[in-house]
Amino acid sequence: MVMTYIKVLGLWASPYSFRVEKALKMKGVEYESVEIDIMNKTQELLDSNPVHKKVPVLLHTGKPIAESLVIMEYIDQVWKGEPLLPSDPYERAQARFWAKFIDDQLTPAARTAVMGEGEDAKKAREAAEKFLKILDEEIRGGNKLFEGKAIGYLDLVGLVVTHWFPVLQEAAGKELVTKDDYPAIWAWGERLLGCPGVKDDLPPWDKLLPFFQLTP
Numbered sequence: 001m002v003m004t005y006i007k008v009l010g011l012w013a014s015p016y017s018f019r020v021e022k023a024l025k026m027k028g029v030e031y032e033s034v035e036i037d038i039m040n041k042t043q044e045l046l047d048s049n050p051v052h053k054k055v056p057v058l059l060h061t062g063k064p065i066a067e068s069l070v071i072m073e074y075i076d077q078v079w080k081g082e083p084l085l086p087s088d089p090y091e092r093a094q095a096r097f098w099a100k101f102i103d104d105q106l107t108p109a110a111r112t113a114v115m116g117e118g119e120d121a122k123k124a125r126e127a128a129e130k131f132l133k134i135l136d137e138e139i140r141g142g143n144k145l146f147e148g149k150a151i152g153y154l155d156l157v158g159l160v161v162t163h164w165f166p167v168l169q170e171a172a173g174k175e176l177v178t179k180d181d182y183p184a185i186w187a188w189g190e191r192l193l194g195c196p197g198v199k200d201d202l203p204p205w206d207k208l209l210p211f212f213q214l215t216p
């Protein structure tokens with residue numbers, strides 16, 4: 001039996017899987033993509049990510065790496081070609097800072113704000129609005145990490161906000177990220193869509209919408 005050299009256990013609708021697969025494509029790495037049904041997880045997923053039991057997982061010659069931010073850094077270190085993170089240490093730290101902010105603070109709050117109910121959703125909305133404002137002001141302030149000229153690590157993370165959030169809010173019938181309230185975030189999203197290969201690779205809105213209507 002030939003062991004696949006590079007494999008991604010992922011889910012087509014996941015922003016976390018998307019960023020990892022896109023990072024591999026940007027590096028020109030060939031890999032096998034294994035679609036996981038997260039309602040019926042395979043033993044391979046449970047064995048390779050026993051702590052979180054989530055996708056994506058990258059298997060490199062059988063060795064598993066979990067958590068999309070960690071995987072992207074690994075990809076950037078292992079495969080040369082177009083860098084994902086800036087080479088300057090300070091800019092690199094800033095990219096990590098904003099990626100963490102988006103994943104650890106903004107995304108959970110936004111998800112509960114649109115998909116949750118009652119008091120939890122109300123509190124989460126207040127938090128999400130505060131975080132969105134912080135991000136919008138940072139972009140508006142001219143931080144060049146958000147220029148979106150050549151897509152990198154932070155841009156791949158940002159797609160959860162600019163592409164997935166609008167679908168989620170449409171699925172839930174609740175507005176959160178609007179062009180009027182957060183014009184700089186919106187404009188960042190438009191710049192990202194203009195980067196080569198992004199628009200064509202992203203899971204389209206008309207496929208994501210029914211998925212999130214069924215799978216909150």
Ligand SMILES: N[C@@H](CCC(=O)N[C@@H](CS)C(=O)NCC(=O)O)C(=O)O
Nearest residue numbers: 014015016038054055056067068069
């Ligand atoms: N922090 C993780 C988040 C991954 C994640 O939330 N994956 C979801 C799919 S979008 C999942 O596997 N959910 C299954 C579950 O929670 O049981 C990462 O960055 O990789």
